[in-house]
Amino acid sequence: MLLGIYKIYFLFILNISFQVELANSVIVETENGKIRGKIGENYISFLSVPFAEPPVGEYRFEPPLSIKKNWSDILDCTQMPNECLQWNHFILHGDRLLGNEDCLYLNIFMPKLNSTELFPVVIFIHGGAFQYGTGNVFRPDLLMQNPNVVVVTISYRLGPLGFLKSDKNNISANLGLKDQRLALQWIKRNIKNFRGNPEQIVLTGFSAGGASVHMHLLKEDIQNLITSAVSFSGTVFCPWVLVNDAEEKTELLASMLNCTSENTNSLKTCLKAQPAENIVRAIGKLQFAHYYPFRIFGPVIETNSIDDSFLNQEPENIIKHSNIANIPWLIAYTSEDGGYNAAELMKKSDKGEYIDEFWEKFDDLAPKALFYEEKLSQLEAKKYSELLKQKYKIYENDTNLEKYFKIQKIFTDELFAKGSLKAIKLHKDFTKSHISAYIYENPSPKGIGNLISERDDIDFGCTHGDDVFLMFNVPHRDSGVPFRDDEIEISNKFLSMLKEFAKTGLVNFGDVPLPENKKDKSIQILHITKNKPVIMEFDDIL
Structure with a gap:
């Protein structure tokens, strides 16, 4: 009897055939062929599902291509995919x-229920300053x-492999953004095969992923692929998102690898011939200390003449003068988001703490x-540095920890809060x-x-990702750091919020609807703590 149950797990549900070949696997049909997933305790996982041709060889530094040839055998999708080549902060x-x-x-992760129901879909784009990261560590x-x-995590090219720019070459x-776009198109066409509802898709992203979500929303036709969106700790207006000197950085990286641009395409041809590892390792040579700046290559404004451009105007101009996606959007950040970027300053070394050098050279660094x-x-820039020291009241006789928390507040406001508030406004x-x-x-x-500071003797406050890690399992919270009772309660509300959105x-935190921000009104944001949430109002953007 049990053997018979294992032999056929799902059969012809909504004209979708799910066939169990082994006791712990399921086969699903996609537009490219059949794939095998693994049955877990609560869900079925399909890992390493390809959505594009591998971007290697002649396809390096080229827009992503849909899979050219379908496979005839059953593709095994039970092992985690490669992480995109990166210079990793962690x-x-x-x-x-x-x-x-x-x-x-x-x-792709789908319910194990024997049901004809189609379920809402949560798509997640990982962060990492467009330079590192992977969806693999965000478990469902x-x-x-x-x-x-149904939950889907996306991979996309990072660093110089995903974000070089050279018009003349x-x-x-x-x-990397075009990779994401192709992935969303594949998901829209195929998600029903995994019992996902193609008319109930929320696109979410964290940090660089959150900024990516925002950039997708600047293209009106994204509403053909998704129905709502969430940006956690990142919008296009965060200063680390758009790169203004990408051409110069591309030339500099190429020169490190002895590639020149004397003739059209010569630089590109030379870079295609380089080991990919050498290209990515060059990032370390472009950072002035530790992992600063944490973003070298990232999104850019493209030339209008490029047919496949993703972003060809300043985002503010697009929002003010163009038709963009008209779908519900949730923006979020944490009270000390900058604790991720600033924590490096509290690392200990033989010379003390890095904050000593940072403070000494504040105007330059x-x-x-x-x-x-x-x-x-x-x-x-020098004047602005002085203004920041005055505004946040950083004094020479402050202790290192006092200096640190004032600088962390600067990092939070400058790198996250301002960009989020500007996007809302x-x-x-x-x-509409x-x-x-x-x-x-x-x-x-x-x-x-x-994690970044390698110190447990400092309470950094509510830093980057503390909310997201209550919705997606990540290693550092799964390894001996259990949720508190208040976190469990908040986590359950966040999870219900995402699914309902x-x-x-509609977006509700428990029984509290998040306020809608309307024209000619002050910005209203729900402040979520372990106590009852309250609405905060902002008349300006810091």
């Missing part, structure tokens, strides 16, 4: 190189505790770390979209700041 010592150039894959177990949702920009060097003249004033927002302030017992476009 490798704290030694060689930071990680991953593989062949990396354009999806991870929390979302799948009550398996009434025909290197197409924003390849802050413009690089906070990216205003890319937008201001040298004199203007522009979208509410110039679009439903714009909601929250600020999360409930520190994790061990956050990203602790995907399903209806």
